[in-house]
Amino acid sequence: MAYDPMPIRRDSVITQAAQEICRLIEAERLGPGDALPTETRLAQLLGVSRNSVREALRVLHGLGYVEKAAGRRVIVTAAAPGGKGVFDESVIVEAAPIANDVRSHIAQRCAELAAARLSAAELAAMEGALGSLEAAIARKDMAAAKTAHDRFHGLFLAGARNPLLLAMFNQAQGARLSNVSPRHNSFYDPRHLDQHRALLRALRRRDGRAARAVVRKHFQSLGLMLEVAARAGRKPQSSAVVPMTLRAAR
Amino acid sequence: MAYDPMPIRRDSVITQAAQEICRLIEAERLGPGDALPTETRLAQLLGVSRNSVREALRVLHGLGYVEKAAGRRVIVTAAAPGGKGVFDESVIVEAAPIANDVRSHIAQRCAELAAARLSAAELAAMEGALGSLEAAIARKDMAAAKTAHDRFHGLFLAGARNPLLLAMFNQAQGARLSNVSPRHNSFYDPRHLDQHRALLRALRRRDGRAARAVVRKHFQSLGLMLEVAARAGRKPQSSAVVPMTLRAAR
């Protein structure tokens, strides 16, 4: 069978509904304090089930666009995200350097906290993750490298024992509303690996200042790579998205 | 009827389920790459419907803790947020200064972008919001002041035309997973109001640098207030939460 020449990546109903509700907010000029249509009405408008509307609203709630309370209509808390599709490429490129700064800031604080709080077992686990990362790189197993890398980072951030910081970091990590997920795939950069090792050493010494410094440097070099990529005009992997259109009420 | 001496603030089923799943991740020592139990199984374990589990998973997805894909099990992406209940007070207090820095950073960038991109109509709307804010303060109408204040901030951030920055800002604004929502209620601080006016002036002049400077100062003073509050030991409003316990499989 011939390959589908245009493998349309259809966003899930919920994602589309969330974007559509954003557009509705903007189209109706709804601002902070204004109420959205009822869930039932939204379901009719978007032509999806009420459960899907609810999940979409939960996404928007997580993003901080709306406020929910039992028995009351859903309230808009922040201005609607602009007219150009909620999450298109230019938006991501523009936010990337800021996101990097934000991640750096949070990670630095996590470094201080983790230096004081990581248990011996967790440090050992990080050591192990670093080992598998090296091994994976040696045999050029990208998938394993990514897993090991994620595990190391996860242990590090979790070591701060602050889920709020973790959530903020994750949020800045990428737009999870949409299907595009820019991955820099920089696991095999040797400097990168050295920095990880330096971080682990500092954490073992319980030296928060040193750990913080390592993290700062790490994100500086990441930011540099980001700039280079942006200058080269290389865009993150794109996905063709089929827009959902508003349907008339039934 | 006598007042209920202990007005228990019961978190929604979904919120509890989300927390419970976090605890499960930690208890089972699940790390990046590991799969969660199936939705049906989770529903059995937590004693809630599968729809509720799905909404909970969507929250966790929004927070960046798990990854979802049709047909495949839900995958853990980040380490589980620590053992001390997912969102307790100390966590929030600890993250507050960082969150303030993060907000400041993002808002500064938004200031530059908004200075270039705000339309005359939007500037006029901001002017209007500022006017109603003053009026509300004058007649000490807290609710109206909050609405006007939110509207001003919303218009400002939306003026940057970058929903990603907006989402990151909102995320850092507070923990929306839990019911606690620290409000600083500093609308009526005169310095605060002056800063808002200065910001609007800078935006009108399309002076990105000046707008940025105003925003930086604004968040500096906010951070100071935060420190004072923390030193005074004043905690954000707390809510008694009834924990949900894991139930045996049926």
Place this chain on the structure above:
DNA sequence: GACTGTAGGATTGTTGAACAATGGCCTATG
């Protein structure tokens, strides 16, 4: 007249079951 409590409607919260869509694995087939 001001306050209070109560009834009612509107809206969100939660559930259960059913079916569709997707992905992965295994097997038959060339």
Place this chain on the structure above:
DNA sequence: CATAGGCCATTGTTCAACAATCCTACAGTC
């Protein structure tokens, strides 16, 4: 051995019903 197809597990989506909650209006009481 490669591969095409079929099965099964799992997530995606819908529907309909009922519970819980909030707001408002109205009546009653002091």
